[in-house]
Amino acid sequence: MVAIPPGERLVAGVDLGGTNVRTCIARADGAILARARTPTPADDGPAAVVERVVAGVREVAQTAGVAVRQLAGVGVGAPGPLDMRSGIVFSPPNLAGWHDVPLAALLRDALGVPVHIGNDANLAAVGERAFGAGRGIDNLVYMTVSTGIGGGVIVAGKLFVGSSGTAAEIGHMTVDLHGPRCKCGNIGCLEAIAAGPAIARSGREAARGAPESRLLALAGGTADRVTTSLVVQAAREGDAVAQAVFERAAEAIGVGCVNLVNLFNPRRIIIGGGVSQAGELLFAPVRRVVAERALPSPRDACTIMGAGLGDDCGLYGAVALVAHGVDTLV
Ligand SMILES: [Zn+2]
Known part of the structure; x- marks a missing residue:
């Protein structure tokens, strides 16, 4: 296990795909301390997926030996279209029953820490720029x-x-x-x-x-x-x-x-x-x-x-979204 310096704020990254939910705990420099993967209940509606993401974040936090409430935040790469600012996912084609789901708010309420979301492919770009x-x-x-x-x-x-x-x-x-x-x-x-x-x-x-x-x-x-x-x-x-x-x-x-x-x-x-x-x-x-x-x-x-990051670029992008913040250009 990687040593965690006292006072360092860790972040959780989530790559929410149509097939798998991948979660990790990482340091701001991109070092991943724990990771997990579980199938996405893509046909079961938003509540089931949110529950799976929450469980995935709790699992990696426990593995890394950090309390969820001590995390600096959770970054989530999700299928678009979505609005980063409001944290709402509109109607992704590969998630059944999703219409205007306030994903960031639902996760924040369940986990008790700030949650930021971004389009998965956009965040892959962010991940490659930050760490790849x-x-x-x-x-x-x-x-x-x-x-x-x-x-x-x-x-x-x-x-x-x-x-x-x-x-x-x-x-x-x-x-x-x-x-x-x-x-x-x-x-x-x-x-x-x-x-x-x-x-x-x-x-x-x-x-x-x-x-x-x-x-x-x-x-x-x-x-x-x-x-x-x-x-x-x-x-x-x-x-x-x-x-x-x-x-x-x-x-x-x-x-x-x-x-x-x-x-x-x-x-x-x-x-x-x-x-x-x-x-x-x-x-x-x-x-x-x-x-x-x-x-x-x-x-x-x-x-x-x-x-440079293979399958992990979306996960790293979600980490960077919280650890470094992402300025957007509209
Ligand atoms: Zn087309």
């Missing part, structure tokens, strides 16, 4: 590519949340005027082309037309069994069908990065999420597209790299 690949960088964009595509934009050291708090919906920028329909209703969104489910769907379509492909063999000869990770594996093994599928998604992410580079002139774009674990299979085409298409001056100022 964005340390010391005042202008950066974080993009997560997994089941969906989201992100966070930090401008002049402040989290850019926009005029109604929903900025940085990177996954819903249009990158193909005539592309596939997105869950949001628009067509040609980056998420509809390049998120994990889109890669898997393209992989299934490609495998059906390619009986000799390594991709179809890895799926046991059944195209419907093709997953995103099988596309990545087959591409790494040199399968041209899988390489073409993955490259199309990577190029779309590259086009998204071109738009971000031209719009925000960031010093760094950090890409995290499960799909980023494909490594150079993703980053090489992304960098190539940016080199070919972005305006020269912002292109030369920007480095594109993988996340």
